[in-house]
Every structure is written in structure tokens, then in C-alpha cells.
Amino acid sequence: MAKMTGLSFQAQVLVPGEGAGKALVLAEPLSLWGGLNPETGAIIDQRHSSLGENVHGRVLILPAGRGSSSASSILLEAVRLDKAPAAIITAETDAILALGAAVAREMYDRAPPVLVLPRPDYDVLENGRWITIAEDGTVTITE
Amino acid sequence: MALHLSTRDEALLNGELGPAAQMAMRILTTMAGVYDAQALLDIESAHIDGCLYHGYSGLEFARRLVAGRAQVVVPTTLNVGAVDLLHPEAFQGTAEVGRIAQELMQAYESMGCRPIFTCAPYQATQRPALGTQIAWAESNAIVFANSVLGARTNRYGDFIDICSAITGRAPAIGLHLTENRRGQILFQLIDIPQRLLCEDVFFPVLGYLLGAQSGTRIPVIEGLHPDTTEDELKALGAAAASSGAVALFHAVGVTPEAPTLAAALHDRPPEQVIDITLADLRQALTQMSTVPDGPIAVVALGSPHFSLDEFAALLPLLEKYPPHPQVEFIVCTQRLVLAALQKRGWLDLLRAAGVQVIVDTCVVVTPIVRAQHGSLMTNSGKFAHYTPGNTGLQVIFGSLEECVRSGSLGHVWRDEGLWQR
Numbered sequence: 001m002a003k004m005t006g007l008s009f010q011a012q013v014l015v016p017g018e019g020a021g022k023a024l025v026l027a028e029p030l031s032l033w034g035g036l037n038p039e040t041g042a043i044i045d046q047r048h049s050s051l052g053e054n055v056h057g058r059v060l061i062l063p064a065g066r067g068s069s070s071a072s073s074i075l076l077e078a079v080r081l082d083k084a085p086a087a088i089i090t091a092e093t094d095a096i097l098a099l100g101a102a103v104a105r106e107m108y109d110r111a112p113p114v115l116v117l118p119r120p121d122y123d124v125l126e127n128g129r130w131i132t133i134a135e136d137g138t139v140t141i142t143e
Numbered sequence: 144m145a146l147h148l149s150t151r152d153e154a155l156l157n158g159e160l161g162p163a164a165q166m167a168m169r170i171l172t173t174m175a176g177v178y179d180a181q182a183l184l185d186i187e188s189a190h191i192d193g194c195l196y197h198g199y200s201g202l203e204f205a206r207r208l209v210a211g212r213a214q215v216v217v218p219t220t221l222n223v224g225a226v227d228l229l230h231p232e233a234f235q236g237t238a239e240v241g242r243i244a245q246e247l248m249q250a251y252e253s254m255g256c257r258p259i260f261t262c263a264p265y266q267a268t269q270r271p272a273l274g275t276q277i278a279w280a281e282s283n284a285i286v287f288a289n290s291v292l293g294a295r296t297n298r299y300g301d302f303i304d305i306c307s308a309i310t311g312r313a314p315a316i317g318l319h320l321t322e323n324r325r326g327q328i329l330f331q332l333i334d335i336p337q338r339l340l341c342e343d344v345f346f347p348v349l350g351y352l353l354g355a356q357s358g359t360r361i362p363v364i365e366g367l368h369p370d371t372t373e374d375e376l377k378a379l380g381a382a383a384a385s386s387g388a389v390a391l392f393h394a395v396g397v398t399p400e401a402p403t404l405a406a407a408l409h410d411r412p413p414e415q416v417i418d419i420t421l422a423d424l425r426q427a428l429t430q431m432s433t434v435p436d437g438p439i440a441v442v443a444l445g446s447p448h449f450s451l452d453e454f455a456a457l458l459p460l461l462e463k464y465p466p467h468p469q470v471e472f473i474v475c476t477q478r479l480v481l482a483a484l485q486k487r488g489w490l491d492l493l494r495a496a497g498v499q500v501i502v503d504t505c506v507v508v509t510p511i512v513r514a515q516h517g518s519l520m521t522n523s524g525k526f527a528h529y530t531p532g533n534t535g536l537q538v539i540f541g542s543l544e545e546c547v548r549s550g551s552l553g554h555v556w557r558d559e560g561l562w563q564r
Contacts, residue, residue: 014177034532038198069280069300070197076302077198095177096300102173103302106166107204 006141009121011089013137014098015105017113019087020142024058025127026050032071032078032097041083059131060085060112061122065094075100079108087133088114091122115139146175147182155310163211167306171314174303180314188271189219189308190264192280193301194251195508196225196244204302205250208309215255215308220264222281224248225509227501228260229478235510244509256308260503261477263377263448265292273399276319278307282384283377283447283525289391291376293399295319298390318391322409324400326393328357329413332366333420336564340368343456344542344561346375347524349419350382352427354389356417363393363407371397374450381447382524425562431527431540436555439539440517442466442546443506445475446525451483453543458489460544464551465496471514472498472550475505507533520555522546 027049030036035045041056055078065071075097078084084104088097093116104111113133117125125131130143154160155168175183193201225244227233234241252258259267264279265287271277271294279285279296288294297317299307307313317323330353332340339345353362362383371394383389393401401407444457457474466472474493476484481502484490493500506512507529512519518537519530522545530538539555548556 015173033197069192069282069298070195073197073201073301076200076204080198080200080203093177095174098177099170099174099300099303102170103204106170107200107207 007124008138008140009117009124011115011117011137011139013113013115014093015101015111015114016135016137017087017111018133018135019059019113020130020132021057021059021086023125023127023129023131024050024053024055024060024085025125026060026062029064030062031065032074036074036078038074038077038081038083041078055085056083057086059087059089059133061089061125064090064092065097069096071096072100072103076104076107079104079111085112087112089117089122089125089139091117091119146172146180148172149183152183152312161212163208163213164309166207166211167213167309170302170306171310171312175314178314178316180316182315183312184276184315184319186217186276186278186307186311186313188217188275188277189215189304190222190279190281190284191219191251191256191304191308192222193305194221194224194248194260196240196247197301199243201301202243202247202250205247208305209250209253213254213309216311217308219256219308220259220268221248221251221256222260222284223262223504223508224260225504227503229481229502233499233501233511235513251305254305254309259477259479261448262446262505263450263477266450267477267479276313278304278313280304283381285390286380286384286392287377289318290380290393290398291373298388324391325361325409325411326363326401326407327360327414329363329365329408329416331416331418332364333418335366335419335421335424339561342542342561343375343378344522346379347382347522347527348424348428348431350379351386351431351524351527352419352423353392354383354385354387355427357383357387357389359388360414361391361393362389363395363401363404363413365395365404367394367397369396374452377447378524382528385525385528421562421564428540428562431524432538433531434518434537434539436539436557437518438554439470439520439549440514441471441473441512441519441536442550443473443475443512443519443521443526444523444543444546446505446507446521446523448505449474449476449480451480454480454484454489456543457547458492460547461493461496461498464548466498466550467553468497470550470553471512473501473506473511474498475501478502512536520546520549
């Protein structure tokens, strides 16, 4: 496979902001309520393939959220406790995650940007790569 | 598509009605962008889920609104909190969390919300009429309002619910719009015994099955008895909104937007047709329990909150089969029903039988159950879904009579004829 460093994509911006971090790609959707411990950033959903990974400071890449609307509360709590991801990229619009980030921006003046990068571009994002997100929604694989 | 705002929306956004209304409108317009809405619309009532404690940040958000002079502008009710304010001693969590959870409930009350603290607001207050635009949170209340009342709400939740109540506005998308209320999947009841169609236990099981198969699509049910009661529809909807994300269902000849099958489908063919047989229902039934029948530590009823009619069905059963002293028997309800129980002398009967009546909250959102392990038996599809994850207990699902008789014996009793032909 060709090296993808320097590759850029234009994502749809749901909640704007800048961010950078190592990609954490989830194979399936995750409900933050019951799926993420906001005090540690750890994924705690016992049935999830990324159980035990930590989202803190990572660019969290997942197909979509899942389930309860309380997920926005969990994201807000993770931001308050400085355990939130550096950015969130989904393949499909997830309003609950966007809401959590929008409220976090109001409350704490910091929030992970939330972007939508539809497939097939979404599939190019690989676990462990360094990813940079610009205010305008440009997603760049830098390492 | 650009978002068109009214003059009043702009005024709110510019802070002319105070900082809280400004923040609420800013969040709403951000979300309108996320949903790609072209406008906001007026709502006539709101039901708020944000008063349930999930973390300290929820309280900070509520405090920020209160400090910014937030007041709701439409009739607004509150969903459950984490503490039974009438019986605070029932709370088994830490004193610190209990204190924060109570302050959160009071903060929402101070914004002008009615402190009814129930997940069944549709059985407490004046109900929204057919076609009314509303912004409701709480999955079972949403599905009841949309399906049984024919009011129109999307699946609102924490934060956006109160933003809508403070501004009186909601993004004009989804189930607010007629064209998005069309039934999509047709479920046909095939050869289900007539007797079973009138049993209370049939409805949560059917709902659980429907939710799992519908996902976010709108199911239409053909074959329900025309005399299906409101409590039965409530149980069906709550189960469907637990196993899936169902926000609206149509039942042909029963719910207001489905006088006929054609009306439910907006005169178009269904996207999918699924037959439901007795065997399918039996399979769903097994999925609703996490352990085989055996000893039980707890019986929990009342999700959604028990109605007076449901208590009327419970009392004669309790008289015949009083709870075993080793079994915690808990019924969750709302204050208005509690007052009616007191007035009728029923509360004394319940207490004499050893039943714990909880208001303002329920056993899957806050620590109430004292048992640390063992099985909880319930007739609620919603409790069946959330008990294992939220309480750490195993769950066994059954009919109301099965729950009461099991509670009396201390182990599961089954009505063997129930699911037979």
C-alpha cells in the first residue's frame, strides 16, 4: 500500500475546532453512555472490540455513535475531566456526539471538533496514524 | 441549505432576552446545522430528561442556565431524577452524589419546569393534542406522545430538551414533519391466539421484538385488538424504545394516525413486511431474561411509572400472593398516582404487604435496590433491557401475575398456558 502521509480530506464540520492526535479507529459504533468511562477515557463496553483502549487525546474515528441520548452528557463530563478525545470523526452524522461537543464548547470553552467524513474517504483513516484537523474541516494524515 | 431564523430567533441569539436564552439558541442553531434544518418551529410543550444526574458537568450546565435567568416559555415537565425526594432514604448511593443529584433536580424546577419527576408525563398532566409540535425527552415518553397521542416530537435528550423549552423552538426536521411520519416496516401478527392479544405480558414482548427489528425505522403493526388499552400501548412502546430506537409506531385501528393500513403507510407500499408468529414471540421472550428461571431477590415493577389502573390490577394479586419477606418488592410510580393511592387507602395495603413504593425515580437509573447480586424479576420490557447493565443484577421477565406469584414464593412461578396455543 502506498504511504498516505500528507494526504488531506475535506470533512463536513458539525462542531468546528482544531485538533491533532494519534488515530483510534473503532471497528463498530460505540455508545458513550455505558461505553466510555469519562473519569479515565477508557472504553468500557464489554461487547466492544476496542474494550480497554483509551480515547483521551486521540482522534477518535468511529462509524457512528449508538443508542442513548445520554451519550452527550458523558462526552461533556469527559471534557470537564480532561479525558476527551482530541477530535471525533464519524462516517455518518451523529447528532448526539455533536450536541455533547457543542455544549462543552459553551461550558468549558474547549471541545473536540466533530466532523463527518463519508466513505470511502473515511476508510483511508488508519489506526495509529497522526492526524491533524483544521478549523475549516481539513483532515490531514501527517505521519 | 441555509438556516432561516425568525426575528425573535435572531433577538434571542443576540442576547436580547438574557444570556441563558442566548446560549440555548446558540446550541439550538448549532444543532439545526447538524440536522441540516432549514428553520426552527414553535413547540407547545417540553419534557426534560436533563434533571437526571450523569456527572458534575450536568449540574454546572444547569447552574449556568439558572445564573443566566433561564425560564421555560412553554409548559414543561420534568423526567425522573436520581433521588426520590419524598423518600430520600431509599437512595443507596453516596451522600455526595445524592446531594448533587438533588440540587440538579431543584435547578430545573427553578427554571419553571413542573417537578412531576416522571417518565410517564402523559399520564400526569394535560396531554398534547393530535398534531401538536412538542419537544420531549425520555424514550418511552417520546414514543407514547408520537404514537398514542399523535403529537410530534423528535428524540430529544439531555441539554437540547431544556434549550427548546427556554426558547420555545425546535429544529423543523424528522418527526415534526408529516412526510417523515409514514410507516416503513409492516409487522403482521400471524395466527396469534386471541387470548394472548389481551394479556398484559404480550405487549412488552411484542415491543421488544419490534424494536430489535426496526432500528430507527417506523413500524406499523397490523392485528392488534381494537380495545388495546393505553397501559398496554405504553408497555409496547417502552420496550420498543429500549431494544431499538423506535420513536413512533402505528397500530392499525388503534393509534390515531393509523385508522387504516393505507393511512399508516401514507398510501405507499411498505419498505418491508415481517410476519410475527407465536414462535417469534417466544424467542423474544427468552431474550428478555438473562438467566434461567430460579430464585429471585427482587421484584421491580413500574417502568414506565405504574398507573393507577396498573395498581388496581396489582392489589388483588398481592392480596392472594403477598411478597416473601426475603424478596424486595418495589413499584416505581409518580407523585400524582401516589396521592391517589393514599386517598383510596391503597398505599396502606401496599405497605402492609411489604411493598416499597418509589416516586420521582426508578431502579435502573439510580441505586435503590439493596440486593447486590441475584435476580430481579419484572414485567417491564424496559427494566428487562437495562437491569443487567445498570444494576449488576440478572433479570427475569414475566407477566404481572408471574412476577407477583414469584415474589411470594421467592423463586420463579410460570403460567404454563400463557405462550401455548
